[in-house]
Amino acid sequence: MNEIPRGTLEQQTFFESVGGEETFRRLVHRFYEGVAEDPVLRPMYPEEDLGPAEERLTLFLMQYWGGPRTYSDERGHPRLRMRHTPFRVDRAAHDAWLRHMRDAVDSLGLAPEHERQLWDYLVYAAASMINTAE
Numbered sequence: 001m002n003e004i005p006r007g008t009l010e011q012q013t014f015f016e017s018v019g020g021e022e023t024f025r026r027l028v029h030r031f032y033e034g035v036a037e038d039p040v041l042r043p044m045y046p047e048e049d050l051g052p053a054e055e056r057l058t059l060f061l062m063q064y065w066g067g068p069r070t071y072s073d074e075r076g077h078p079r080l081r082m083r084h085t086p087f088r089v090d091r092a093a094h095d096a097w098l099r100h101m102r103d104a105v106d107s108l109g110l111a112p113e114h115e116r117q118l119w120d121y122l123v124y125a126a127a128s129m130i131n132t133a134e
């Protein structure tokens with residue numbers, strides 16, 4: 001009677017806790033609205049249409065947080081640092097990327113603990129993507 005059924009609380013992934021695919025789609029869609037208007041970031045994207053890039057980042061983040069593994073099914077091992085080597089990710093690009101992510105995270109209205117977890121990861125991941133000396 002007082003038991004918590006297995007799989008209801010402790011086994012829920014972060015992906016599920018924050019609302020699943022819809023939440024990650026909202027996050028990355030908002031982020032790319034910022035990128036589309038950004039003078040530093042927009043020219044870095046090789047494709048005219050940002051839709052496919054939006055889809056790749058969405059699928060990557062869903063997979064990272066415990067959702068479906070569609071990203072790797074389609075793209076293979078993430079190797080994100082390697083995939084960014086064709087682009088010059090300097091401090092200015094890093095700062096712009098995080099600024100648009102901050103705005104996108106804020107737009108979700110997550111519980112503070114989830115928001116902090118997501119944000120800490122994005123800050124760490126963005127720093128690790130810098131590939132210039134300055």
Ligand code: HEM
Pocket residue numbers: 041044045046052053054056057060075080083084087089093094097098122125126127129130
């Ligand atoms: C720090 C600043 C960053 C800049 C300026 C940047 C820029 C870019 C650019 C120009 C692309 C190519 C667009 C495409 O064809 O998909 C890309 C791809 C991608 N980025 Fe970033 N990025 C940054 C950080 C990050 C971070 C922190 C993550 C993960 C949390 C990330 C995840 C991805 C993914 C998953 C792709 C698609 C990789 C693929 O499958 O080809 N990026 N990024």
